Amino acid sequence: MKSMLALLSLLALPVMAAEPTIYGRYENIALPELGETLKAKMDTGAYTASLSAKDIERFTRDGDDWVRFRLATKDADGKVYEHKLARISKIKNRSDEEEEGDAPELSQRPVVDLELCLGDEKRTVEVNLVDRSSFNYPLLVGAKALREFKAAVNPAKRFTAGKPDC
Numbered sequence: 001m002k003s004m005l006a007l008l009s010l011l012a013l014p015v016m017a018a019e020p021t022i023y024g025r026y027e028n029i030a031l032p033e034l035g036e037t038l039k040a041k042m043d044t045g046a047y048t049a050s051l052s053a054k055d056i057e058r059f060t061r062d063g064d065d066w067v068r069f070r071l072a073t074k075d076a077d078g079k080v081y082e083h084k085l086a087r088i089s090k091i092k093n094r095s096d097e098e099e100e101g102d103a104p105e106l107s108q109r110p111v112v113d114l115e116l117c118l119g120d121e122k123r124t125v126e127v128n129l130v131d132r133s134s135f136n137y138p139l140l141v142g143a144k145a146l147r148e149f150k151a152a153v154n155p156a157k158r159f160t161a162g163k164p165d166c
Helices: 002-017 143-148
Strands: 021-024 026-031 036-042 049-061 064-071 080-084 087-093 105-118 121-130 139-141 151-154
Touching: 021 026, 026 139, 049 105, 080 105, 087 121, 121 143, 143 151
Parallel strands: 021 151, 036 139, 049 121
Antiparallel strands: 026 036, 026 105, 049 064, 049 139, 064 080, 087 105, 105 121
């Protein structure tokens, strides 16, 4: 009986280790490759992460697709960033659904793989580039990135992870 109990407790260890880290609805996230820390909205309703960018321009370098952009944030210094393109995403523009039954229009957005630092955790996630300057938070972290961080979001909390420390 003791050996059966020991075996069952060993089988339960991965389940206990898989507990998510609880973050607030808003968090500070560092983007080490860009040398920036931004306020982010943790959004379980969005699939991908989005970074506020402008002057987005695709180009080719050594046969690979790249993208050049500037951050579209209040404190942006106008610096130009270049990053290898991971893919182009097709995003549904739900606000374009004017009449019931109309299919939403699709917009294409460049996607790059960026390192994000949340608390003391660093993960590389897909981030699409779009001008979010009309929103309060220049970085939106969607469900796909939240899974990478093994995160859960408590919407009643804010900035629980503290200053990024990766």
